[in-house]
Amino acid sequence: MNLQDCRALDAQDPLRALRDLFEIADGTIYLDGNSLGALPRATAARVAEVVTQEWGRDLIRSWNSAGWFEKPRTVGDQIARLIGAAPGTTIATDSTSINLFKVLSAALRISAQRSPGRWRIVSERSNFPTDLYIAEALCKDKGWELVLVEPHEIAEALKDEKLAILMLTHVNYRTGAMHDMAAVTQAAHDAGVLVVWDLAHSAGAVPVDLTGADADFAVGCGYKYLNGGPGAPAFVWVNPRHADQCWQPLAGWWGHDKPFAFTPDYQPAPGIVRYQCGTQPMISLAALECGVATVLAAEPHGGMAALRRKSLALTDLFIALVEERCAGHGLQLVTPREHGQRGSQVCLSRSEGAYAIVQALIARGVIGDYRAGDGAGHPDILRFGFTPLYLGFEDVWHAVEHLRQVLESGEWRRPEFNRQHAVT
Amino acid sequence: MNLQDCRALDAQDPLRALRDLFEIADGTIYLDGNSLGALPRATAARVAEVVTQEWGRDLIRSWNSAGWFEKPRTVGDQIARLIGAAPGTTIATDSTSINLFKVLSAALRISAQRSPGRWRIVSERSNFPTDLYIAEALCKDKGWELVLVEPHEIAEALKDEKLAILMLTHVNYRTGAMHDMAAVTQAAHDAGVLVVWDLAHSAGAVPVDLTGADADFAVGCGYKYLNGGPGAPAFVWVNPRHADQCWQPLAGWWGHDKPFAFTPDYQPAPGIVRYQCGTQPMISLAALECGVATVLAAEPHGGMAALRRKSLALTDLFIALVEERCAGHGLQLVTPREHGQRGSQVCLSRSEGAYAIVQALIARGVIGDYRAGDGAGHPDILRFGFTPLYLGFEDVWHAVEHLRQVLESGEWRRPEFNRQHAVT
Structure with a gap:
């Protein structure tokens, strides 16, 4: 060669x-698109349009006329096409760490209801640290235990009858090693364990089929292979069978069933919408939409x-x-x-x-x-x-x-x- | 006239x-700068610079060379000048709802340690709903109780010996009514109660002196009177006497003492830095910095x-x-x-x-x-x-x-x- x-x-x-x-x-x-994706050619003009037209000229009217309020859902639906998710099951919002907190909390609640004797979370020692920190803090708060293992020890760890949740990053940030999502999810389910997948190094990088793998929860990053720009909003996906089972703890107004009724009591929206929390950064979200579009542009080519x-x-x-x-x-x-x-x-x-x-x-x-x-x-x-x-x-x-x-x-x-x- | x-x-x-x-x-x-501040003239060019130069040309180098990683702190320090906060005590990050979850959780932990018999949060019935939803979900999770009162009932509510936290928005979003922050904080402290202030309709709108009032915690909004653009990052302030007392639950890597050591265990940074969680949307944060600058531009004029x-x-x-x-x-x-x-x-x-x-x-x-x-x-x-x-x-x-x-x-x-x- x-x-x-x-x-x-x-x-x-x-x-x-x-x-x-x-x-x-x-x-x-x-060679660092796995850390921060490169700038799409369309982004600068689109961002300028959001700033000068949608914000500067149209002001608050853009919440309706420019689809701002729906944007986390519309961009979420675009990301869904890259990760084997159905429309209406994915939201582009907040950071990966915060979305992980939401889904890990939900997984914990669902597991605690159906299997009260399970109170351990297993992850990889070389998982991206923020995932481990979020899990560690949640375990500390709930009296649960976080157990860290090497990749080859996961099968053994699933035999633990106290295990409730397996939390893995699909592609390891340090080594580039990838798990077999379908096989690991199946093995976990066979053991009565829920699985939370972090797709930070997968979405837009490798084929992912959350629906086919019957995964439980997933989060991922907008600024790596999705080319959404520095610190772009992340995304969150919840299997529809779990979405309505509990409140997630970051129960902000964007997750309310009727946010503009301004009622004092929280009523979670059905489905993935309740995984929203507060107002989202529209300029960065517009850049994310441009980034996702570059990956979707490959659709006609396979x-x-x-x-x-x-x-x-x-x-x-x-x-x-x-x-x-x-x-x-x-x-x-x-x-x-x-x-x-x-x-x-x-x-x-x-x-x-x-x-x-x-x-x-x-x-x-x-x-x-x-x-x-x-x-x-x-x-x-x-x-x-x-x-x-x-x-x-x-x-x-x-x-x-x-x-x-x-x-x-x-x-x-x-x-x-x-x-x-x-x-x- | x-x-x-x-x-x-x-x-x-x-x-x-x-x-x-x-x-x-x-x-x-x-007349809606209290919902979404108008577009500063400097913002479009600055945002374009972040997109085309800092991201497009300099790529990941900008985490260091453009000060991206420090940006939530540097913008936080600029906001601090508008709310009577010392340098190094304020962070521009995440959404108001999420920041409220952080500080309300911290207030709850601190109160539970020093006054285990107190397990109520009081707020106003007409507080902005997302504040109530966040508090409601937290109370539900912790077995605490959220009690809603009218403004004239607050003094009476402080007599409740089960009361741990008073959570108020300084200027009411519906009525424009403003609390006397110093007097209310003093009365709460006299009653053994911590106070969380939401400055969404105060920061950049009215003089605020968190230090002078000896407030405990505060959060606020970047896209109203700070003119930061649609969904701009919010801010969070913690009184230095509380900042190191506990982990806040959204313990992501940006709050770690050494985030780039990539160690698997969480070690919170000292001070307000631990109130950071994940990677922040840099394009929206740049717009927020331009917005804050418009308010700081009034400094030479009083x-x-x-x-x-x-x-x-x-x-x-x-x-x-x-x-x-x-x-x-x-x-x-x-x-x-x-x-x-x-x-x-x-x-x-x-x-x-x-x-x-x-x-x-x-x-x-x-x-x-x-x-x-x-x-x-x-x-x-x-x-x-x-x-x-x-x-x-x-x-x-x-x-x-x-x-x-x-x-x-x-x-x-x-x-x-x-x-x-x-x-x-």
Whole structure:
């Protein structure tokens, strides 16, 4: 495989034209769409329209005329098409952490009603920390217990008769490893356990079928593969069989059955609407809608299945080129080689210099990121996300070539690449 | 008082130039800044910069280089100057409902620790409903009781030895009536009760001194008098003596002491930072910063005290003109005449047609809003907010003249003004 081969793959790529939906600076190879998706070309004009026309000119009338009040539901329905959810079951709102609090609280209430003897939540030790923090705080409040396990220990953990809820992130943020959602959900249900899925690294990245897997609850992120912009609203999905079973604790007026009756008592709306809480940031929500539209733009070209094929081809190529061209530089592959276990990112580890190598690459325009290890079983990670909407095979070639040069030259040892920033 | 007198008042107004900070369409008299503040002139360009430069060009680097990660704190510190809060005690984040859940939960925990026999929350029956819903859901979860009273019953309610928390909105959204924050807080503290203040209709509207009043907790809204745009992030303030006493339940990674250490266990940051939860919508937050800047722009002209003087002059004028020029049309003044009890809005009631009169005014470019009554003690309301930053005395004259014409002509009886919209 050489540069010409990569160019040939790009020339044959049926999704190639989708790259034009994005603003990517010349000289930038953006391998961090799993942290913050790139800017869609349509977003700036749409955001300007919301600011100057809908807000500036039409003012409060836009709550009706511009569909502001319904926007979390309409954007939620667009996201639903990417995650195997029915219309009217998904809301774009709040942050992933807050949505997780809502659904975890609901799962806890539902489980406590039907199985009062179950009071444990199991998750992965290397789950994204905010998920663990939210669960830890909820357990502390309720007298429940949060148990953290490694991925290979999940099957064993399901045998615990005190287990109520399994809370997993579908694609691991550190390793890129992906769970088999249908199989894990089935095993959990067989054990009498509810499952909460975090789709932060899945929605828009890999095919997801919440309905087919019969999942219980899901949350996900708007600013990664959905390209919704920094801190875009997140989303929440609840299986319709659970949605009306309880109040979620963040019982704000947007979840009320008749919010503009302004009655003093809370009456939750039917279905997913009760998972709304307060007023949503409309400008950021408009940007999210533009981002989701870029993923939906793949539908005529095969949709998530086609994006997945290209994603696997890109990550396969990256792995092969790293192993061929960066051999002998101490890089270890952390992400599973098996397609069924891999998300849309490739993670590498190295005993020394992971942070500095990432900084040196960023200085060359190859933007990935770094995630700290725990000094024990989980090493420092160089993380590279592959968004097939805007990445090509030639990009992969050049990214690996830069990585090779950074390693061979020892460039990463320079002091400027070893200074820590507040946000990694 | 006639139109010429109003023009003379505008000519003498030391705050007159601040109007140029806003985009207000010709022919619009905007009396709904208490629902959604008008668009500042600087916002569109700043938002475009965040979208195209900070996000589009600089991508994830902006978490450090553009100060994104610190933005809830830096904007919080700007809001702090308007509410008598010290630097480092206020965060711009999430929605008012969610922030209320955080502080009400914290107040409940602190009270339960020091006074286990207290398990009641008192609020006003006509408080903004989302505050009541959040409190109702929390009480339901904790086995506490929410008791709703009328404003004149608060002093009596404080005598209840089971009372733990008094939760009030400083300026009532329906009536414009304002509590004496210092006196009520003092009375509550004397009774062993914690006080949570909602500043939704106060921040940027009336002088607030949380520190001077020795308040316990406060939340407020970014999209009303702070002009932050539709659904702008809200804010939360906690008295430093309480901030470190407990975890708040929405214990997300942005409230962690070392969020980028990615450790699996939660360690709350010291102080107000632990009242953060998840990633914030940066585009909407940038718009909020522009909005707050318009209020801070009054500082060289006397700040909140000068804004307050003008606000009272505007609402005094509106009341006087309505009573003089709309006499005999069945309008009742709901807002207190006493300056010390009045926020920055004037509310009128009428036995019939309140909704339709507001719609007829909107069609004429005089934008106020309507709030439904309960068919009992609380009547339907015509609500007019007065933002001294962008309203003048001539605006008040014309607004009342339109109201007079709508009433005298019976124009409001037309069918198109009697159709209900989803959002009022």
